[in-house]
Amino acid sequence: MKSAADPAPRRLAVIGAGAWGTALALQALRAGNDVALWVRTAEGAARLQGENRNPRLPGAALTGLRITHAAEDALAGATIAVLAVPLQHLRATLGALPPLPPAVLVSKGVETGTLCLPIEVLRARAPTLPAAVLSGPNFAHEVAAGLPAAAVVASDDAGLRAEACERLGTGAFRLYPGSDPTGVQLCGAAKNVVAIAAGAAMGAGLGENARAALVSRALAEIARLVAALGGRVETASGLSGLGDLLLTCTGTSSRNFRLGHALGQGSTPAEALAASSGVAEGAATAPALVARARAAGVELPVCEAVVAVLAGALSVPAAVTRLLERPRREE
Numbered sequence: 001m002k003s004a005a006d007p008a009p010r011r012l013a014v015i016g017a018g019a020w021g022t023a024l025a026l027q028a029l030r031a032g033n034d035v036a037l038w039v040r041t042a043e044g045a046a047r048l049q050g051e052n053r054n055p056r057l058p059g060a061a062l063t064g065l066r067i068t069h070a071a072e073d074a075l076a077g078a079t080i081a082v083l084a085v086p087l088q089h090l091r092a093t094l095g096a097l098p099p100l101p102p103a104v105l106v107s108k109g110v111e112t113g114t115l116c117l118p119i120e121v122l123r124a125r126a127p128t129l130p131a132a133v134l135s136g137p138n139f140a141h142e143v144a145a146g147l148p149a150a151a152v153v154a155s156d157d158a159g160l161r162a163e164a165c166e167r168l169g170t171g172a173f174r175l176y177p178g179s180d181p182t183g184v185q186l187c188g189a190a191k192n193v194v195a196i197a198a199g200a201a202m203g204a205g206l207g208e209n210a211r212a213a214l215v216s217r218a219l220a221e222i223a224r225l226v227a228a229l230g231g232r233v234e235t236a237s238g239l240s241g242l243g244d245l246l247l248t249c250t251g252t253s254s255r256n257f258r259l260g261h262a263l264g265q266g267s268t269p270a271e272a273l274a275a276s277s278g279v280a281e282g283a284a285t286a287p288a289l290v291a292r293a294r295a296a297g298v299e300l301p302v303c304e305a306v307v308a309v310l311a312g313a314l315s316v317p318a319a320v321t322r323l324l325e326r327p328r329r330e331e
């Protein structure tokens with residue numbers, strides 16, 4: 001029973017009620033926060049309130065969440081904001097919000113045009129706001145169900161990364177503080193592109209050996225990129241890198257993997273994108289990631305192949321041939 005000495009639960013706002021925002025809102029509730037979940041449209045908020053469920057998360061009841069379309073209400077008194085909108089919509093969403101408390105960004109990707117990573121998008125709106133990124137091998141439906149999972153919360157701000165781990169973590173959702181936000185963001189962005197490649201390989205029937213080779217070589221290219229852009233190479237073999245590659249390149253729940261699978265089976269990019277449910281962040285991120293890497297002088301052969309296939313410039317078999325014909329170097 002709650003005693004008079006128990007402190008009131010601290011407020012936390014989740015901005016974005018897609019699958020991941022909703023799952024993290026439920027997780028924050030389990031961790032003891034008073035949680036408000038901001039929904040983009042008034043109709044969407046009314047539907048979630050009325051049905052007490054999110055169609056993107058079958059089976060998860062939303063009991064206990066304060067669901068609202070009013071950003072001022074969601075953020076009033078909140079001491080942490082979890083930003084969970086798809087990366088390509090983050091800038092516009094931030095532009096419409098009142099001032100934010102310290103933020104935890106959970107979107108994965110690189111912004112089209114600007115080539116910004118999530119924290120860089122936030123910086124344009126709030127140049128000095130403490131910010132962290134949460135990333136790892138986490139399918140939303142499993143986190144919503146309370147199944148065991150782990151992720152890293154990386155920030156230059158040691159206080160924020162510790163607080164975010166405590167406020168969002170539980171025994172089953174194990175959060176590790178990290179101090180390489182650049183590396184974590186690059187890994188989270190790149191793994192979605194690589195998942196498209198892995199899905200394409202499997203869809204084209206190339207076999208398990210081909211997928212393992214592709215993912216291993218992709219991990220090497222991700223590590224090169226992380227190092228070139230000022231992150232730490234070891235981050236690529238952590239939860240946000242290898243961990244998320246393992247999940248998304250093997251788990252058929254991955255939207256990016258499924259998009260690639262359809263391409264491998266012969267769908268055109270337009271058909272595969274139209275058939276994909278929810279946001280496959282890797283599609284918009286692929287050209288932006290490759291452009292950012294090129295600007296830093298880094299070659300990303302696997303990601304470049306995905307860009308060419310998505311642009312309709314190369315078929316999946318031709319992309320495979322191109323990768324196999326690259327000159328061999330020492331591993």
Ligand SMILES: NC(=O)C1=CN([C@@H]2O[C@H](COP(=O)(O)OP(=O)(O)OC[C@H]3O[C@@H](n4cnc5c(N)ncnc54)[C@H](O)[C@@H]3O)[C@@H](O)[C@H]2O)C=CC1
Nearest residue numbers: 017018019020021086087089107108138139140278279281
């Ligand atoms: N679903 C998952 O398992 C995980 C997702 N993520 C990341 O979380 C981010 C959000 O993904 P999900 O929650 O899965 O998305 P989702 O596919 O479930 O939902 C898309 C969301 O985008 C919103 N949206 C659509 N158009 C918009 C616009 N113009 N402006 C603002 N919002 C708009 C929709 O209202 C909806 O809430 C992505 O960056 C994704 O990579 C990260 C880890 C796990």
Ligand SMILES: O=C(CO)COP(=O)(O)O
Nearest residue numbers: 136137138139254255256
């Ligand atoms: O980021 C994710 C798992 O960590 C979700 O993967 P998809 O976006 O490919 O579904």
